[in-house]
Amino acid sequence: MHLIDCYAYTNRWQTRHPAEKAAFAGGLLALSLILPLAGSLVVLAVVSAVTLGGARVPPRVYLRTLAIPLVFIAVGSLSLLLSVSFGAQGVHVGLATDQMARATRLLGRAVAAASCLCFLGLTTPALDWLPLLRRLRVPSVIVDIMFVVYRLLFVFIERLAAMHTAHEARLGYASVRSTFRSSGLIGANLLVFALKRARGMEMGMAARGFGPEIPVLPLECKPSRAVMAAVVLVWLVVAVIGLAVQRWFDG
Amino acid sequence: MHIMEGFLPVAHAAGWWAASLPFLVAGTKSLKRIVMEKPSARLLLGAAGAFVFVLSALKLPSVTGSCSHPTGTGLGAILFGPSVMSVLGCIVLLFQALLLAHGGLTTLGANTFSMAVVGPWVAYGVYRAMRGAGASLGKAVFLAAAAGDLLTYVTTAGQLAWAFPDPQGGFVGALAKFLSIFALTQLPLALAEGFLTVLIMNALKAHSADELRALDILPAGGIEQ
Numbered sequence: 001m002h003l004i005d006c007y008a009y010t011n012r013w014q015t016r017h018p019a020e021k022a023a024f025a026g027g028l029l030a031l032s033l034i035l036p037l038a039g040s041l042v043v044l045a046v047v048s049a050v051t052l053g054g055a056r057v058p059p060r061v062y063l064r065t066l067a068i069p070l071v072f073i074a075v076g077s078l079s080l081l082l083s084v085s086f087g088a089q090g091v092h093v094g095l096a097t098d099q100m101a102r103a104t105r106l107l108g109r110a111v112a113a114a115s116c117l118c119f120l121g122l123t124t125p126a127l128d129w130l131p132l133l134r135r136l137r138v139p140s141v142i143v144d145i146m147f148v149v150y151r152l153l154f155v156f157i158e159r160l161a162a163m164h165t166a167h168e169a170r171l172g173y174a175s176v177r178s179t180f181r182s183s184g185l186i187g188a189n190l191l192v193f194a195l196k197r198a199r200g201m202e203m204g205m206a207a208r209g210f211g212p213e214i215p216v217l218p219l220e221c222k223p224s225r226a227v228m229a230a231v232v233l234v235w236l237v238v239a240v241i242g243l244a245v246q247r248w249f250d251g
Numbered sequence: 252m253h254i255m256e257g258f259l260p261v262a263h264a265a266g267w268w269a270a271s272l273p274f275l276v277a278g279t280k281s282l283k284r285i286v287m288e289k290p291s292a293r294l295l296l297g298a299a300g301a302f303v304f305v306l307s308a309l310k311l312p313s314v315t316g317s318c319s320h321p322t323g324t325g326l327g328a329i330l331f332g333p334s335v336m337s338v339l340g341c342i343v344l345l346f347q348a349l350l351l352a353h354g355g356l357t358t359l360g361a362n363t364f365s366m367a368v369v370g371p372w373v374a375y376g377v378y379r380a381m382r383g384a385g386a387s388l389g390k391a392v393f394l395a396a397a398a399g400d401l402l403t404y405v406t407t408a409g410q411l412a413w414a415f416p417d418p419q420g421g422f423v424g425a426l427a428k429f430l431s432i433f434a435l436t437q438l439p440l441a442l443a444e445g446f447l448t449v450l451i452m453n454a455l456k457a458h459s460a461d462e463l464r465a466l467d468i469l470p471a472g473g474i475e476q
Contacts, residue, residue, distance in 0.1 A: 003350045003351065004350060004351065004352060005349075005350050026356075029256075029257075029356065029357065032257060033257060033260070033261050033264070033357060034261060065352050066352075068351070068352045068353060069255045069256060069352055069353070069355075072253075072255045073255050073257075073258065076255070076258060076411070079428065079429070079432060080415055082428060083417055083418060083419050083420065083424070083428075084417055084419075084420050084424040084425070084427050084428040084431075085417060085419035085420030085421075085424040086420060086423065086424065086427075091427075092419070092420075096417075096418055096419075098418065099418060102415075106258070106415075109257050110255055110256065110257040110258050111257075112257065113256040113257020113258075113355065113357065114255060114256045114257060114352070114355070116256070117256045117348060117349075117352060117355055117356060118352055120349065120356075121348075121349045121350065121352055126346065126349055126350060129349075139279050139283065141279065141282045141283050141286050141293070142279060142282070142338065142342070144286075144293050144297075145282070145293055145296050145297045145300060145338075145339075145342065146297075146300075146342050146345075146346075147297070148293060148294055148296070148297020148298065148300070148301070149297045149300035149301045149304065149342055149343070149346065150301075150346065151297070151301075152297060152298055152301035153301045153304055153305070153346070153350075155301075156301050156302065156304075156305040157305055157308070160305050160308055160309075180443075180446060180447060180450060181450065183309045183447055183450070184447055184449075184450025184451050184453070184454055185450075185454055186309060187306060187309055187326075187447065187450075187451040187454075188450075188451045188452075188454030188455045188458070188459070189454075190302060190305065190306075191302055191330070191451070191455065191459075192455070192458070192459045194298040194299070194301065194302045195295065195298060197298060198294040198295045198297070198298035199294075199295075201294045202291040202294045202295070205291070205294070206291060210290070211290065214293070
């Protein structure tokens, strides 16, 4: 399991206020859905430039992260070119070349949107979202549970990897039958481990007098006004350029 | 099957959010009640969420050579109850989007609906019905997990077909297209997931009856001893 979280802690904008990054990526994400194809491409260009040049995420990491959704997006877009219909002569399967524009539009939109998601994942540590969610009035139960999920995720992944290695060393994945057996045992052991871990943390927190809410320190910095203004400006510029290019292209 | 970021048009993305919202609100309400009664349940619920996230890294014998892994919705629904599972599933999907670039934020509503609402409720319904009809634990768990997995994929295919109807065949043509793309890989995968879930439940029952009892504090069913 390849988590991209580690890059969120090592990029240049790690300490920037999450609201700034959320506004930037969220706004462009919305624009990539609303604007025509040219607009999506402008979004892709801007987000890529900012991720690589601004946040200084290594290009290899950025491309590899973007490649994960890209495979699914490509297959999905290609499937639009395939036409299936039921007529008098039964099932008719054919190529729909007239759907080229629709498929390209979908491809552009999805890649642009995926780049916004990658920007968020690569620049902002997941824990930074939680105070923001609390500010947005997401019920505190949900935020608390998210906090615990995130904390335990890495422990469980490590545990899983260890059990996986142990099974592999004993030829646990040598046949179909043994693969099922190994995965079944690992799944069951993992749940037991998870529950024990939860009980341990439960006792620890009870001993320290934690109440119905897990308190966390509020964000120390505030979103900078200048940055927020710049973000809004970027939205406007992207929208205007996108629409202008599309108009020029349509002739 | 996760629908990737940006794949759905705005109206569909918003519509699926609206469809999932009642389930999330209901799930949050029952979570609130559990935590009010027992604050420490948060940790158990958090551990359950992390468990479901990590479950998708388990290996299944792959049929087509593609990476195949269980969705875990059936097991989660049987262990933790479907309404809690809706919220946990949504949280897991959000983390999968942010930590693995798998899925998306605008498509989170649609993915929540197929994987955290339809999957768990179908699995739980099948499990209950089978147990009520006197089926053995193994049979009930197998059918519940397989049906939950399969219906999740059918829902995803339906979501895609609705968003991208076929120019000639319309919704039905598109649905047939997406279903046949999935069917090759998903039918064996659903059976494999059902089988794996039975193995997990058997191992749990044999070795960890005490731990399972801890799940009793979770609402709406939970595990039957």
